Amino acid sequence: MKRWDVVVIGGGVAGSTAADLLSDECSVLLLDPDPSNKTCAGILTADYTRKYGVDKSYIERTLKGVKIYYRENEVIIPYTKNTIEYSINRKLFDTYNLNQALDSGAEYRAWSAEDLVETGDCVKVKTSEHTIYADYVIVASGLSEFSQRIAPVKTIGYCAQKRVDGVIDDYFQIHFGYHKGYTWLSPKSTYSLVGSGSPDGYPDIPLYAAGFVTPLEGEGIYYARRSAELAAETILDNCSHSVKGFEKKWRSEFNFTPYQIYKKIASESSEFNFTPYQIYKKIASESATKALITELQRNDRLKTFIEALLTKKDLCKTDYLKILPVLLKIGVLSYFTQP
Ligand SMILES: Cc1cc2nc3c(=O)[nH]c(=O)nc-3n(C[C@H](O)[C@H](O)[C@H](O)COP(=O)(O)OP(=O)(O)OC[C@H]3O[C@@H](n4cnc5c(N)ncnc54)[C@H](O)[C@@H]3O)c2cc1C
Numbered sequence: 289m290k291r292w293d294v295v296v297i298g299g300g301v302a303g304s305t306a307a308d309l310l311s312d313e314c315s316v317l318l319l320d321p322d323p324s325n326k327t328c329a330g331i332l333t334a335d336y337t338r339k340y341g342v343d344k345s346y347i348e349r350t351l352k353g354v355k356i357y358y359r360e361n362e363v364i365i366p367y368t369k370n371t372i373e374y375s376i377n378r379k380l381f382d383t384y385n386l387n388q389a390l391d392s393g394a395e396y397r398a399w400s401a402e403d404l405v406e407t408g409d410c411v412k413v414k415t416s417e418h419t420i421y422a423d424y425v426i427v428a429s430g431l432s433e434f435s436q437r438i439a440p441v442k443t444i445g446y447c448a449q450k451r452v453d454g455v456i457d458d459y460f461q462i463h464f465g466y467h468k469g470y471t472w473l474s475p476k477s478t479y480s481l482v483g484s485g486s487p488d489g490y491p492d493i494p495l496y497a498a499g500f501v502t503p504l505e506g507e508g509i510y511y512a513r514r515s516a517e518l519a520a521e522t523i524l525d526n527c528s529h530s531v532k533g534f535e536k537k538w539r540s541e542f543n544f545t546p547y548q549i550y551k552k553i554a555s556e557s558s559e560f561n562f563t564p565y566q567i568y569k570k571i572a573s574e575s576a577t578k579a580l581i582t583e584l585q586r587n588d589r590l591k592t593f594i595e596a597l598l599t600k601k602d603l604c605k606t607d608y609l610k611i612l613p614v615l616l617k618i619g620v621l622s623y624f625t626q627p
Pocket residue numbers: 297298299300301302303319320321322323324325326327328329330331332333399400401402428429430431432433434435447448449483496497498499500501506507508509510512
């Protein structure tokens with residue numbers, strides 16, 4: 289029975305990236321029964337395009353910006369020439385990434401992983417077809433039943449998405465204010481994807497659990513690819529505590545929850561007597577969203593700041609300090625407008 293250096297479970301962007309990077313130096317087997325069938329709005333963000341570039345085979349549309357709505361209020365954030373975002377065909381994108389891994393020498397089987405057992409000197413992977421053995425296993429199976437069994441997540445958001453004919457324009461739309469989550473419209477070549485996500489789920493429609501995404505804008509493809517790079521690096525470093533090593537790299541790079549953003553804002557200004565948690569609670573509330581959108585419409589500085597946050601431009605301490613009074617004003621406004 290062949291023993292693999294690495295078995296990768298899952299052929300989404302994370303699994304294919306890890307398999308691609310490791311195949312030069314290791315024997316790699318990638319497992320996925322259904323690698324190109326994802327629920328995704330398919331927005332390839334500026335983070336991704338700047339770092340990894342794109343292949344035209346999967347691009348559906350070049351986006352001009354984002355439109356954010358709070359009920360009847362609209363804020364248009366056009367992209368600058370340095371911010372290039374695309375609306376992509378997720379199926380073609382996943383196929384492209386998987387082919388890159390296969391071209392680099394990874395082998396692929398359409399098997400489903402069913403169980404993992406660490407045996408001391410290797411890992412035993414029980415699959416739908418055979419039991420296989422590996423020195424390392426990368427679990428890149430998204431938010432699947434299998435991942436839930438290996439490393440359960442505590443908080444799950446739910447979403448549903450539908451394809452509709454036609455395209456309104458070249459802007460990605462995000463709508464807040466109708467339920468606890470938000471709704472999006474993603475323009476493709478001749479059709480659009482309309483979706484909605486909520487922390488509570490919906491009683492009448494099929495539910496899809498959202499994958500690994502940033503809380504600010506729902507971006508996940510960049511983070512899946514980057515975390516797979518960190519996993520591959522950790523294996524190539526050959527360190528004895530690979531899981532801890534990966535986790536350390538991962539945590540130091542993905543320090544991005546809204547709470548941490550507001551903590552950073554607060555820690556950089558001691559003049560204001562607001563604890564980070566108070567700011568976070570205010571900003572996260574529905575009335576704060578309304579106040580934020582209203583303020584966005586008349587405050588160019590806030591608009592530039594939010595655009596920089598959304599497009600991950602490097603923000604320095606002065607940028608946070610400049611925006612702090614506006615955020616506090618929103619906090620105060622929303623406090624007085626709470627239902
Ligand atoms: C509705 C929605 C919209 C989104 N929109 C965007 C967006 O516009 N832009 C963006 O950047 N991100 C978006 N995301 C997030 C993005 O889709 C995910 O972050 C990304 O797909 C995660 O990649 P992954 O490779 O980790 O997992 P996935 O892409 O989920 O891939 C996991 C793979 O594992 C396989 N698998 C599962 N179980 C097993 C098993 N037992 N054995 C073998 N294989 C298995 C699956 O078949 C799948 O192919 C969205 C997410 C959702 C839910």
